[in-house]
Amino acid sequence: MLTIRLPRIGSVAAWRSEARRLAAAGVAAEHVRWTQDAENDLFARDDAPRGNPVEIRLSKQALFDIESSLYHRDPERFARAYALVLRLGRGEIRWGDRADDMLRKLLHQRKEVGRDIHKMHAFVRFNELTEPGANRRAFAAWFEPDNPIVEAAATFFAKRFGDMDWVIATPYLTARFIGGELAFEETVDNARPTEDASHDLWRTYYANIFNPARLMPEAMRSEMPKKYWKNLPEARLIPELIRTAPARAAEMQAKLPSIPPAFAAKAGVTRSPMPQDLTPDTFKQHLDACTRCPIGCRATQAVAGQGPLTARVMVVGEQPGDAEDLAGKPFVGPAGVLFNECASRAGLRRAETYVTNAVKHFKFTPRGKRRIHQRPDAGEIEICSWWLDLEREWVKPKLILAMGATAAQSLTGSSKNITSRRGSIEATPDGTPVLLTTHPSYLLRLPDTGAREAAQRQFEADLREASAYLR
Structure with a gap:
């Protein structure tokens, strides 16, 4: 069996190049083993039986879905993606057919990756590490995604925080944005950055915008699962905010002024008496x-x-x-x-x-x-x-x-x-x-x-x- 070793950094681009080369050579999916491990395989071979070449033509949506799914943690993701592109190239299946088990699995993993990227964009919290006299402010963050998504998610931070240097470390890879250049490396230190004064400021802001009258704990936990709480500075406030929400909501309601009828509030009505000197002439x-x-x-x-x-x-x-x-x-x-x-x-x-x-x-x-x-x-x-x-x-x-x-x-x-x-x-x-x-x-x-x-x-x-x- 032909073994293809993909790098941990740039693995998606490497898979794309290898998949096109193997398809052009007519190498069947069952003759290829995909791995990111560096150990020697006693049964590894440098070649595999060849068949009829397969021309790979994918729609933009298919290419996006396939490559997005490759950021999943499933070790079989590269083999599954290669098998699918061969079947698509031969016309055996049509993209989007969820009746196909293999395609349905890939699309499900693509969705999980997209959800993980969204959570990373929402829940990364930076700590400032700027040295005195530095030309650019510097920040660091630790985040624990479910999947190795750093390469896919980091461009968002590069566009939003392009005027500062930052590092986002995860258990998989670390993204570094220094001097406007984005680079990736394997994570060697799992130590979390220490909190700074900005976290206290963030907690003060969060506590003040928290609306107890609109509290929906289940919806909150669905959008912000507990597994992310340990790396969120505001998380330590949430249990107390939930516990005191009913009393705070009642206090807010008691302080509300009386209001006019709903239609009057909508129209901005000012109730005033009718003029006393009204005549047809006036x-x-x-x-x-x-x-x-x-x-x-x-x-x-x-x-x-x-x-x-x-x-x-x-x-x-x-x-x-x-x-x-x-x-x-x-x-x-x-x-x-x-x-x-x-x-x-x-x-x-x-x-x-x-x-x-x-x-x-x-x-x-x-x-x-x-x-x-x-x-x-x-x-x-x-x-x-x-x-x-x-x-x-x-x-x-x-x-x-x-x-x-x-x-x-x-x-x-x-x-x-x-x-x-x-x-x-x-x-x-x-x-x-x-x-x-x-x-x-x-x-x-x-x-x-x-x-x-x-x-x-x-x-x-x-x-x-x-x-x-x-x-």
């Missing part, structure tokens, strides 16, 4: 000054309702759009133009209706030079219902035409299934009839011409029903 002035929710702080101006206070029909939309925000008048943008056209054909004279919105300021997201409409949330709708209720009190309409989900939410308390509710008459809490219909902006968004024309016919039918209340 309505716009007070509306412009409203900062009870964040929308009012960003819009150009508020948009009050428009129309006679003696109107028998009140039309309520969602909120001002970009054009309305700039003009200070309701329904003057594209949706307003479409509403006017449909209302005219339906016999609903706008001059005889009071037109307003459920929300009085324009909510938007900036995108370049454009302002993209955003739908108001439930909290913002409820806050703005103060102003809409005041308009309803002044107008006292016989019917309210609610256009869209936001208007339905404000007037009936529900915005669900607006398309199926369209054309029905519901009521406000005080009993005012509410005729539900779609918003004209919905018609403008429909891409299909046939669907748009059908929806517009339904919309005009609702407007005709509303116009009956004018007579």
